[in-house]
Amino acid sequence: xxxxxxxxxxxxxxxxxxxxxxxxxxxxxxxxxxxxxxxxxxxxxxxxxxxxxxxxxxxxxxxxxxxxxxxxxxxxxxxxxxxxxxxxxxxxxxxxxxxxxxxxxxxxxxxxxxxxxxxxxxxxxxxxxxxxxxxxxxxxxxxxxxxxxxxxxxxxxxxxxxxxxxxxxxxxxxxxxxxxxxxxxxxxxxxxxxxxxxxxxxxxxxxxxxxxxxxxxxxxxxxxxxxxxxxxxxxxxxxxxxxxxxxxxxxxxxxxxxxxxxxxxxxxxxxxxxxxxxxxxxxxxxxxxxxxxxxxxxxxxxxxxxxxxxxxxxxxxxxxxxxxxxxxxxxxxxxxxxxxxxxxxxxxxxxxxxxxxxxxxxxxxxxxxxxxxxxxxxxxxxxxxxxxxxxxxxxxxxxxxxxxxxxxxxxxxxxxxxxxxxxxxxxxxxxxxxxxxxxxxxxxxxxxxxxxxxxxxxxxxxxxxxxxxxxxxxxxxxxxxxxxxxxxxxxxxxxxxxxxxxxxxxxxxxxxxxxxxxxxxxxxxxxxxxxxxxxxxxxxxxxxxxxxxxxxxxxxxxxxxxxxxxxxxxxxxxxxxxxxxxxxxxxxxxxxxxxxxxxxxxxxxxxxxxxxxxxxxxxxxxxxxxxxxxxxxxxxxxxxxxxxxxxxxxx
Amino acid sequence: xxxxxxxxxxxxxxxxxxxxxxxxxxxxxxxxxxxxxxxxxxxxxxxxxxxxxxxxxxxxxxxxxxxxxxxxxxxxxxxxxxxxxxxxxxxxxxxxxxxxxxxxxxxxxxxxxxxxxxxxxxxxxxxxxxxxxxxxxxxxxxxxxxxxxxxxxxxxxxxxxxxxxxxxxxxxxxxxxxxxxxxxxxxx
Numbered sequence: 007x008x009x010x011x012x013x014x015x016x017x018x019x020x021x022x023x024x025x026x027x028x029x030x031x032x033x034x035x036x037x038x039x040x041x042x043x044x045x046x047x048x049x050x051x052x053x054x055x056x057x058x059x060x061x062x063x064x065x066x067x068x069x070x071x072x073x074x075x076x077x078x079x080x081x082x083x084x085x086x087x088x089x090x091x092x093x094x095x096x097x098x099x100x101x102x103x104x105x106x107x108x109x110x111x112x113x114x115x116x117x118x119x120x121x122x123x124x125x126x127x128x129x130x131x132x133x134x135x136x137x138x139x140x141x142x143x144x145x146x147x148x149x150x151x152x153x154x155x156x157x158x159x160x161x162x163x164x165x166x167x168x169x170x171x172x173x174x175x176x177x178x179x180x181x182x183x184x185x186x187x188x189x190x191x192x193x194x195x196x197x198x199x200x201x202x203x204x205x206x207x208x209x210x211x212x213x214x215x216x217x218x219x220x221x222x223x224x225x226x227x228x229x230x231x232x233x234x235x236x237x238x239x240x241x242x243x244x245x246x247x248x249x250x251x252x253x254x255x256x257x258x259x260x261x262x263x264x265x266x267x268x269x270x271x272x273x274x275x276x277x278x279x280x281x282x283x284x285x286x287x288x289x290x291x292x293x294x295x296x297x298x299x300x301x302x303x304x305x306x307x308x309x310x311x312x313x314x315x316x317x318x319x320x321x322x323x324x325x326x327x328x329x330x331x332x333x334x335x336x337x338x339x340x341x342x343x344x345x346x347x348x349x350x351x352x353x354x355x356x357x358x359x360x361x362x363x364x365x366x367x368x369x370x371x372x373x374x375x376x377x378x379x380x381x382x383x384x385x386x387x388x389x390x391x392x393x394x395x396x397x398x399x400x401x402x403x404x405x406x407x408x409x410x411x412x413x414x415x416x417x418x419x420x421x422x423x424x425x426x427x428x429x430x431x432x433x434x435x436x437x438x439x440x441x442x443x444x445x446x447x448x449x450x451x452x453x454x455x456x457x458x459x460x461x462x463x464x465x466x467x468x469x470x471x472x473x474x475x476x477x478x479x480x481x482x483x484x485x486x487x488x489x490x491x492x493x494x495x496x497x498x499x500x501x502x503x504x505x506x507x508x509x510x511x512x513x514x515x516x517x518x519x520x521x522x523x524x525x526x527x528x529x530x531x532x533x534x535x536x537x538x539x540x541x542x543x544x545x546x547x548x549x550x551x552x553x554x555x556x557x558x559x560x561x562x563x564x565x566x567x568x569x570x571x572x573x574x575x576x577x578x579x580x581x582x583x584x585x586x587x588x589x590x591x592x593x594x595x596x597x598x599x600x601x602x603x604x605x606x607x608x609x610x611x612x613x614x615x616x617x618x619x620x621x622x623x624x625x626x627x628x629x630x631x632x633x634x635x636x637x638x639x640x641x642x643x644x645x646x647x648x649x650x651x652x653x654x655x656x657x
Numbered sequence: 658x659x660x661x662x663x664x665x666x667x668x669x670x671x672x673x674x675x676x677x678x679x680x681x682x683x684x685x686x687x688x689x690x691x692x693x694x695x696x697x698x699x700x701x702x703x704x705x706x707x708x709x710x711x712x713x714x715x716x717x718x719x720x721x722x723x724x725x726x727x728x729x730x731x732x733x734x735x736x737x738x739x740x741x742x743x744x745x746x747x748x749x750x751x752x753x754x755x756x757x758x759x760x761x762x763x764x765x766x767x768x769x770x771x772x773x774x775x776x777x778x779x780x781x782x783x784x785x786x787x788x789x790x791x792x793x794x795x796x797x798x799x800x801x802x803x804x805x806x807x808x809x810x811x812x813x814x815x816x817x818x819x820x821x822x823x824x825x826x827x828x829x830x831x832x833x834x835x836x837x838x839x840x841x842x843x844x845x
Contacts, residue, residue: 093815093817094815241817346826346829368818368819393819418813418815514810564811
């Protein structure tokens with residue numbers, strides 16, 4: 007044994023080829039990271055075989071670096087603006103331009119089939135470049151909370167689907183004749199091969215082969231080649247008023263499975279949706295912008311495979327509710343979220359409520375009682391999203407009925423109490439019932455009006471599967487039953503050992519320095535933490551930073567910590583790679599922030615805006631407070647900062 | 658004296674003059690002070706006294722009137738957390754006289770800016786939420802007054818998607834009218 011040398015070149019006796027095969031089964035990014043750290047050879051094999059990468063902040067690396075390391079990527083997810091952008095706290099021009107990435111993708115990423123952009127700025131020109139280079143291969147394009155593009159860009163995407171195709175294996179069943187040749191679009195030659203089975207061929211039997219300079223490259227193999235199956239634009243800001251792109255998509259695409267433009271202002275024509283349903287027989291999920299549901303009666307009859315539908319709207323005129331009752335939903339529909347649905351209309355869900363797995367009631371007009379009536383018919387619910395109008399009573403019903411519930415989101419309703427149901431607030435009573443009733447809960451995000459330590463302890467006792475917990479204490483009630491929440495938070499974190507994402511937004515007095523220390527002490531697995539209005543002093547933050555061994559991303563809002571403490575905490579947290587702060591005690595000249603300056607640590611500062619209207623308009627212009635953003639980066643200082651963002655380090 | 662039946666009033670202590678001056682000043686200078694004046698008259702004085710008790714001093718009207726003119730810069734209502742302002746306030750902690758007219762009596766209290774604003778807030782919520790008072794049985798003191806430091810907290814931010822929904826709902830209800838809550842007229 008003493009003569010044994012760790013001969014890593016041979017990789018412990020495993021050949022390179024074998025290693026590649028084995029690693030092909032290793033998908034988890036953390037496992038992959040571990041693999042890449044073993045030795046250079048393993049690093050190389052991982053690099054060449056890595057299929058998917060998620061870049062949490064696009065400025066942490068450069069497109070070139072990504073390409074040099076992972077040239078064969080098939081799937082890429084890029085995130086731009088800080089999470090706070092979803093709450094209107096980040097200036098629109100902050101950054102997150104996808105342009106440089108698209109150019110690199112067009113040039114070098116020859117295997118890329120799936121692109122997911124989140125909170126980025128995507129322009130029509132970027133889409134043009136992407137589609138030209140990768141349109142024939144793109145299977146999934148998700149523009150999630152993006153901005154900067156128009157319906158012209160969408161038209162380009164829709165037209166690129168003309169090049170859809172499926173290779174078939176047994177040529178003998180089909181004969182093919184050349185219909186078009188040399189159709190030069192987007193710069194490469196295409197053959198359009200029209201295949202006819204034994205009968206007349208509907209539009210979706212249009213097949214295509216892509217040829218480059220080597221026609222022999224593409225044999226008749228079974229499988230799909232680069233055609234858009236997933237197109238998602240959820241919550242993106244897209245300008246333009248025409249619905250041509252949907253029509254083009256319906257005409258050109260035959261394999262679309264998911265189309266999502268939920269929470270956008272895009273216009274949609276029911277006829278185009280019907281055409282889409284006719285041509286895309288695999289359509290499984292459709293989420294649209296606002297369009298009266300009664301116009302979709304035909305659509306629902308055609309889209310027989312539909313499992314998920316979201317959006318639409320109800321615009322019932324006085325005494326004309328019958329038109330909604332005529333709707334026959336597809337037989338497999340189990341995920342539903344209808345906008346502006348009211349008490350009278352919710353009955354259309356009753357016939358299949360028992361089959362519902364996902365229900366989104368965030369944008370409905372239902373009262374507390376309505377929620378109870380509906381949810382008690384849904385014993386198979388796994389995902390539920392509501393506003394706090396559901397109330398404690400509604401949560402009781404959830405606890406009794408929805409035993410399979412995995413994800414629950416309870417959003418914040420209108421502050422104007424006249425518009426929301428009087429019973430519409432969630433408190434410790436509802437949470438305790440929920441914890442005891444829904445033992446499968448993995449994700450819980452809730453806005454509460456009142457809370458106690460006991461409720462959190464209850465969650466710690468029962469919700470053993472909890473991975474993601476977010477609690478926000480609304481400022482509706484002046485007095486909260488039981489503050490500070492130190493002991494409850496401790497019990498929750500101790501009991502729910504699987505928690506990886508944790509958010510706690512309270513009010514002054516909500517969590518003491520001791521409580522903050524508990525969070526640090528008992529957050530062994532937590533990767534992301536958001537905290538607001540917690541702690542009493544710097545001491546709390548420093549205690550917190552002694553723990554949280556795996557904390558990668560920290561967001562703090564409206565806390566009483568000094569720059570100095572923030573800097574010290576950032577230096578001390580061992581896994582921290584991203585820090586966002588808004589609302590803190592600034593040092594006179596901002597010097598203390600630079601205490602955390604170090605190599606590869608970008609520090610950006612967004613100074614408060616001094617708007618004349620600031621003090622009068624309490625609701626608007628929340629952006630006016632100073633923000634700090636710091637993150638590890640291998641790409642150096644940002645070069646595309648707007649005036650509102652000041653890079654402090656590197657200087 | 659023998660001028661017929663005309664009554665002459667002599668303002669020996671110049672109270673009227675100072676009062677007039679203070680009203681003029683209120684318009685120009687301190688939106689806050691005039692706000693307090695109009696709103697405080699509706700608050701329960703016992704409650705107010707119990708809140709401000711530690712710093713309370715009661716003075717005879719004449720002295721109070723004189724003090725009116727000599728008070729320092731009134732608090733500027735800062736509704737958004739500005740770090741630079743906060744650090745200054747923490748260091749200096751200056752107090753200014755707060756004068757309250759109620760039910761024919763006047764009281765002056767020496768208060769730091771943050772406490773003064775809490776009282777303003779308290780009074781406003783007491784005024785606006787009078788119906789909710791009845792439900793909850795009286796005004797609850799804001800948490801901050803129990804020894805803690807008052808902070809001007811940034812308003813809780815709302816998710817964009819919900820913000821849009823709430824705005825749209827308000828729009829629909831406005832269109833439909835206050836009596837047709839569920840049946841909104843479609844806008845085409």
